[in-house]
Amino acid sequence: MDFKPQLRIPATYMRGGTSKGVFFRLEDLPEAARVPGPARDALLMRVIGSPDPYGKHTDGMGGATSSTSKTVIVAPASVPDHDVDYLYGQVSIDTAFVDWSGNCGNLSTAVGPFAVANGFIPAERIPQDGSVTVRVWQANIGKTILVHVPITGGQVQETGDFELDGVTFPAAEIVLEFVNPSDDEGDGGSMFPTGNLVDELDVPGIGTLKTTMITAGIPTVFVEASAIGYDGTELQPAINDDKAALAALEAIRVAGALRMGLIKTPEEAATRQHTPKVAFVAPPKDYVSSSGKRIAADAIDLNVRAMSMGKLHHAMMGTASVAIATAAAVPGTLVNIAAGGGTRDAVRFGHPSGTLRVGASVEQVDGQWTVTRAVMSRSARVLMEGWVRVPQD
Structure with a gap:
């Protein structure tokens, strides 16, 4: 039997809001996983450790909960007036399935800092101190998210005194703006798809x-x-x-x-x-x-x-x-x-x-x-960065 070495894929493990997930640059994925399809889904499931009949994710990066079985792919923006495309994959824990049907608002918080740290934002837009607004195209649902990232010393500020219930330690505050966040998916074609409030x-x-x-x-x-x-x-x-x-x-x-x-x-x-x-x-x-x-x-x-x-x-x-x-x-x-x-x-x-x-x-x-806009404050932090390893098969 031919035993092949594991793949080494650049990745960042991040907390965003009350969730955490594995972040990738699209260009760093194996070629077959750079496009939607079975190869991408299989890779992300193996990264997380799914499907796991034990429900523990012992052999992967997932945390065996919906909040910790998440993956993110970030790429240069495909639409004008945006900085990055953000694609979110929710990995099922015990079945072989990746759900691409929606967004993760918590991990949206981390997309901004990830974009700044990974060179997606031109250097001239990043102040020495202050904040930079990252315009994110949420590719799953086709919506714009503005992530206001705090900057100190020309780098993303991660530590701070902002407290978020559900997160143990304080961090820097990041303000999120969801622009026109209503989705017209479904039969009604409106914010209330049945046409009724109740x-x-x-x-x-x-x-x-x-x-x-x-x-x-x-x-x-x-x-x-x-x-x-x-x-x-x-x-x-x-x-x-x-x-x-x-x-x-x-x-x-x-x-x-x-x-x-x-x-x-x-x-x-x-x-x-x-x-x-x-x-x-x-x-x-x-x-x-x-x-x-x-x-x-x-x-x-x-x-x-x-x-x-x-x-x-x-x-x-x-x-x-x-x-x-x-x-x-x-x-x-x-x-x-x-x-x-x-x-x-x-x-x-x-x-x-x-x-x-x-x-x-x-x-x-x-x-x-x-709805024209929704605004909330969250926080985000890099937990680990380097390479995630997965078997080649």
Whole structure:
């Protein structure tokens, strides 16, 4: 038998927001993996360590959670007035599958620093001290993200005193702007694909639920926590250790995906694990976060819990945060009602790890709601850089 040496591929392991993933420059990938297809998917799965029937990612760079089974490919911009293309692959943990259907808002944060550090930004644009705005083309969904990267001494500033619930240590603050983040995918061709702010959704095995379905940030199905037996203060064990709860929430996701026109048959949901998301909302209520931090009801506008890749997320996905802020800004949605109703341009919500504030600007044009911009603060940091190794087969 011919035993070949492993491939050595330049890579950077980065945290962005409450996620982390393996970052590549497109030009550094093996030639067959520089284009979409089975070769690229196979490479990224092997990097992460999937599929892993043990659910541990022991033989790869993944962390066996939806937040840590991520890959990013960065390339020179393919569209005018942008600096880089950013392509995101969510790697399934226990199946041979890479989902390219959506964006990761958390890792969007790290794309800016990665672009600066890897020579994608002209030197004359990088100040000695201050910040540089990296214009990112999110290639999965065809949207623009502005990443405001802090610079100190002509280099990316990574350390700082900005604290982000869900991340243990403080770091430098990075401001993200999602420009026109609504996706027109699905049957409706609008931010609310059914044309309604609230729908009655028939879910097999559960019944009829009120839902708000929106495509801002990422396609998301919002339901009332009380309608499915929760109060919105749940932490991961309450959901992830309950097989019946996971099955019910997946049934809601599949029904929502069908109603939104994202899939045509229930079976297609298995090949679209990353989207849509399911989130349940509730009015503000005191709770204790996963770190033991007490969150007071009067410090938040509402509580939100969201599912990611079949599990309750440990904090909140960045793209889902955009969906939350946008839906909260539109009077009459379930998110807006949970937050107390009225009009607002920002919302602070409670999640399992703490709280997050996100702003969104919405407007109504010809009777249709649209979101022009969503803004949030995150942080990012290089964890390791060098080469990732994978077997040649």
